[in-house]
Amino acid sequence: MALPDTKTNPEELLKFHTRLMKYAPRGYNPFYFVLEIGGKEPKQGISWKNNRKTITEALYWMRRGHNIAICATAKDPLCIVDVDDLAQVPEIKPTLQVTSRKRIGRHNYFFAIDGTAKRNIPTKDAGEVRSVWQYVLAPGSYVPCSEEEINRMPDCEKPYAGRYTLNNELPINTITFEELPEVYTARYAEMKKLEVDATIRELKREKYTGKNIGGKKSALWDLDITDVSGVSDTRGRYIPMPSVIHGSETGHNCKVSNGLMHCWRHSVCHNAFSYLCMLAGIASCERAGRPHGGRFFGVNAQDGETVFKVWMYAKEHGMIPEDDPIPRSALVYYAVDRGCCKKSEIQEGNRLPILGYTLTLLVAKQEGINLGRN
Structure with missing residues (x-):
């Protein structure tokens, strides 16, 4: 249970991890690591690539207010499709999805079993495909939003401003390069x-x-x-x-x-x-x-x-x-x-x-x- 003075939500992280592992291919082990409190940058003092945490350790740090990141490495099948502008990505293959802190973006989690979608693809403002040593904040994390960012949110999302939360409970789907939305393949x-x-x-x-x-x-x-x-x-x-x-x-x-x-x-x-x-x-x-x-x-x-x-x-x-x-x-x-x-x-x-x-x-x-x- 989260400490009273923190805004992180370890229960959300555990719920996400349980869903992630239920549909993970054999041998998959998620790469979690610790971020600063209220921020997106890795906790100082050690290279984040050398600071991998188990889910138990990740929950320990989140209970103390730290955010947790999940990374798609070069050797695992995880493929994260980060959508910043839903208008540019109107359709995407259904899968486990997380709503990001500004409440208008989505992190879509896939397993690229055949490896073709394991690519890093940045776009100008539509979002990114993060598949090789790139990370996003895991559910349960919290980064404050500015007043301007909050004003852009739908009213129903404003109470969740700054939070990373599960948007559905769908199974994690597989994806190939050809199945990525056109804005990324182009x-x-x-x-x-x-x-x-x-x-x-x-x-x-x-x-x-x-x-x-x-x-x-x-x-x-x-x-x-x-x-x-x-x-x-x-x-x-x-x-x-x-x-x-x-x-x-x-x-x-x-x-x-x-x-x-x-x-x-x-x-x-x-x-x-x-x-x-x-x-x-x-x-x-x-x-x-x-x-x-x-x-x-x-x-x-x-x-x-x-x-x-x-x-x-x-x-x-x-x-x-x-x-x-x-x-x-x-x-x-x-x-x-x-x-x-x-x-x-x-x-x-x-x-x-x-x-x-x-x-x-x-x-x-x-x-x-x-x-x-x-």
């Missing part, structure tokens, strides 16, 4: 295409020194994540994602370390270039970043149009000098886009012909753009 197809495109770019890429004509290098390539975001290394602490990107309702979805900004809402990381792509409106967080465990960022730092827009944004916001030399790929894009030369006229080494180069400088001057070149 996003996964997009992710795979971006990965293939990035791999092809990497195979074709010639050695890049970052130097422009004349030996000058744009200061764009020297910017780090702190320069562009204003956030320095958080030393292991979780903080809110900068509100200019998408913010955080709980204040614990971002961490900066080793020159990268990690977004735990979308399970991606950002360097200075991908962050600037978000600021410049080129790509959203989940599309610009590099998925955790992935090899490539979603934005192409070799694409002339992308580099030009990022370079212009950085100039206009004082991140690089006004006379910063435009990167060569951006210069070529600008020249072709403005009709100063044709793609077929671009010379070896991604260089403009002399006439095209001269015309490009003149056009830029007329447009009030300092290309940083003579």
